[in-house]
Amino acid sequence: MNITSSMHYWRDVILTALAPAIWGSTYIVTSEILPPDRPFTAALIRVLPAGLLLLLFTRRIPLRGDVWRLVVLSALNIGVFQALLFVAAYRLPGGLAAVLGAIQPLLVMVLAWAVDRRAPAQITLWSAVAGVIGMAVLLLSPQTTFEPIGVIAALLGAACMATGVWLTRRWQVDLPVLSLTGWQLVIGGLMLAPVAWLVDAPLPVLTLPQWCAYAYLSLAGALLAYALWFRGITRLPGAAVASLGLLSPLAAVALGWIVLSQSMTGTAFIGLIIVLLSVFAVQWTTVRRG
Numbered sequence: 001m002n003i004t005s006s007m008h009y010w011r012d013v014i015l016t017a018l019a020p021a022i023w024g025s026t027y028i029v030t031s032e033i034l035p036p037d038r039p040f041t042a043a044l045i046r047v048l049p050a051g052l053l054l055l056l057f058t059r060r061i062p063l064r065g066d067v068w069r070l071v072v073l074s075a076l077n078i079g080v081f082q083a084l085l086f087v088a089a090y091r092l093p094g095g096l097a098a099v100l101g102a103i104q105p106l107l108v109m110v111l112a113w114a115v116d117r118r119a120p121a122q123i124t125l126w127s128a129v130a131g132v133i134g135m136a137v138l139l140l141s142p143q144t145t146f147e148p149i150g151v152i153a154a155l156l157g158a159a160c161m162a163t164g165v166w167l168t169r170r171w172q173v174d175l176p177v178l179s180l181t182g183w184q185l186v187i188g189g190l191m192l193a194p195v196a197w198l199v200d201a202p203l204p205v206l207t208l209p210q211w212c213a214y215a216y217l218s219l220a221g222a223l224l225a226y227a228l229w230f231r232g233i234t235r236l237p238g239a240a241v242a243s244l245g246l247l248s249p250l251a252a253v254a255l256g257w258i259v260l261s262q263s264m265t266g267t268a269f270i271g272l273i274i275v276l277l278s279v280f281a282v283q284w285t286t287v288r289r290g
Contacts, residue, residue: 009236013283016232017244019225024251026221028259030089033213035204039086040196044189045214047078050223051185060179069171070183076164077226078188083195084157091150107162107242130278165242168233177231184230185222243282246275 034042062070173180206214232241 010283012232012235013240013244015228016236016241017247019229019232020245020248021251022220022225024248025255026085026217027089027252028255029213029217030086032259033209035206035210037090038196038200038203039090040083040192041200041203042086042214042217043082044192044196046217047082047185047192047222048189050218050226051182051187051189053223054178054182054227055186058176058179058182060175062179062183063174066171066173066175069167069173070180071187073164073168073171073173074184074187075191076160076167078184079191081157081160081164082188083192084153084160088150088154088157091147092154107159111163111166130274130281133274161245162242165233165238168230169238172234177234178227181223181227181230185226240282243279246279250275 030042175183229241232244
């Protein structure tokens, strides 16, 4: 890979990395600001308005042959994933909910190997493993509380996102990035609407901070973050994109430390360094192989 291509690659990495960094703030916003016990409503408010804005802006219709693929991707990347994300966010400490999702890079590599018969480079595989270990060192302790439903939701959410990343690259739906993002947000939001109506309690009268929190989750956490994420999926290798997902739990832990004054021991700092090195190692390996 020449110098110009390398610079473009690292620019794409930085832009894509902003998405999981933003998603890492979901946990603290949900636990500290949003009305309690309304995970499906939070997911719906996050994705549907952002999707409608993007569709109004782009005004592109998918090809008939891509519709069923778009529905599947919308369920995996948005509808099911966002529902599980907020279930975990309401039931688990932010860092723990995020660290359970750190298995996503390994799942993407397993799918690529099992179906596409593309074995990852050894350094990429071991970097992903190191990232998961680093997240465990960073967060887990004897005092950590595991709530079963939250744990299951976090793990299933990671599986959904990993499958969505893999299929998005594999299928290559014929839409520009913003249109692809908008359609998935809208379809995923329509999937969430009946669940939110049937399961969640009605919203109370919202305070100004709660209005701002919902607006942040929708405009930054959905519109901006997903546009950057899907852009990255189309430009970067699947393993490289998935490894950036480790920045989500990293951001969640960092925000808990900075904003909520949650403790971080020397061992935790070692875990943080391991995670950062694992993410860099995957990206560096991809540049060298390119």
